[in-house]
Amino acid sequence: xxxxxxxxxxxxxxxxxxxxxxxxxxxxxxxxxxxxxxxxxxxxxxxxxxxxxxxxxxxxxxxxxxxxxxxxxxxxxxxxxxxxxxxxxxxxxxxxxxxxxxx
Numbered sequence: 001x002x003x004x005x006x007x008x009x010x011x012x013x014x015x016x017x018x019x020x021x022x023x024x025x026x027x028x029x030x031x032x033x034x035x036x037x038x039x040x041x042x043x044x045x046x047x048x049x050x051x052x053x054x055x056x057x058x059x060x061x062x063x064x065x066x067x068x069x070x071x072x073x074x075x076x077x078x079x080x081x082x083x084x085x086x087x088x089x090x091x092x093x094x095x096x097x098x099x100x101x102x103x
Contacts, residue, residue, distance in 0.1 A: 003029075003037045004102060006095070010041035012060045012073055027067050038102055039071040042095050044078035074098045 005026065009019025019041075026037050046054040064071050076094035079086065 001033065001035050003035050004099070005037060005039045006099070007039065007041050008091075010039055010071060011066065012041070012043070012071070013064060014056050014060045023066065023069075026069060030068060037069045039069055040095055040098055040102070041071060041073055042076050042091055043073045045075035046078060046080075050080075072098055072102075 003026075005022075007019065007022055009022055011018055011020055011023050026039070029035055030037055043057050043060050044054075046057055048058070060073050062073055062075075064073075074095050074097075076087075076091045078090075
């Protein structure tokens with residue numbers, strides 16, 4: 001069975017403990033049921049010039065393989081202060097193309 005997981009919490013090369021519980025559950029399910037798992041775990045895009053922890057998100061790999069799972073980290077625009085109003089829509093728009101490509 002092929003499984004596509006969409007989550008905002010999943011480990012990546014910069015935040016290896018981010019959503020590790022989801023990774024572990026998927027890993028065990030793959031082993032137990034023989035599933036083929038692909039993960040879309042978007043990360044916020046912060047423009048250059050914003051330092052601190054925001055700069056770390058620019059270093060997240062756009063694609064990686066973690067223990068047999070292909071993982072994509074598409075970027076979605078995050079606008080500081082007012083971004084929460086638009087975040088859901090911007091997240092949706094940024095991942096539509098990736099999910100369609102995986103079908």
